[in-house]
Amino acid sequence: MKKIIKLGALAAVLFLAGFVALSAEGQPEQGRGNGSGTKRQGQGQAQGVQGEGLYRLLEELPLQELDESEVEGLLLMREEEKLARDVYTVLYEKWNLNVFRNIAGSEETHMDAVGALLERYSIDDPVREDIPGEFSNSALALLYEELVEQGSSSLTEAILVGATIEDLDISDLLDLIASSDNDDIKIVYQNLLKGSRNHLRSFVYQSEKNGGEYTPRYISDQLYAKIIGSEKETGSQITDPNFSF
Secondary structure, rough: HHHHHHHHHHHHHHOOOOOOOOOEEEOOOOOOOOOOOEEOOOEEEEOOOOOHHHHHHHHHHHOOOOOHHHHHHHHHHHHHHHHHHHHHHHHHHHHHHHHHHHHHHHHHHHHHHHHHHHHHHHOOOOOOOOOOOOOOOOHHHHHHHHHHHHHHOOOOOOOHHHHHHHHHHHHHHHHHHHHOHHHHHHHHHHHHHHHHHHHHHHHHHHHHHHOOOOOOOOHHHHHHHHHOOOOOOOOOOOOOOOOOO
């Protein structure tokens, strides 16, 4: 799938376009807009996916036939969200920057949302045992090691890893939404996408407040500017499978 190609290219991108030195203090409550911050679930920010409300919505929707690409997309997204969670957890332990802890918690809610779809359609879960850093997908396993190594080299590189992961995630989710015709899958992806936009705002905030600048690698310059120039997205989950940001 196209997503695998993007994931495989990520490591090469991580060595390009660095940030200036960053402070390990503080946590953004908003980007350039005037958003009121994000809700919390557990230790993280439940950005985009809001637990029981979303699951109740899914129960109200009919099951629809899945094609092979939709199944592959669900399997990959389940582990891609795990990848983000696991990387951010390691980087928080390394740098003690709250944004990594908070977004790691959010990524776990994203994992759970995709897991609910796997259960809904009786698809075997690739996360058989939720062991940090272990993946059924060999490309993701290799990428995890590369991201952790890169992000552990300096706080500058850690923030670069975070922004790049979210940039990639937004691009991949847009592709998956465009290739699916199942409303329940698209609604979950729309809410994951909302969360990823918020995550990107948070990482870019961490860069810019210290004089750095992130250049998007996967989404267009126009979409990037629109995301960063708008308020953090709060409120209830997205219920429109064809929602347009």
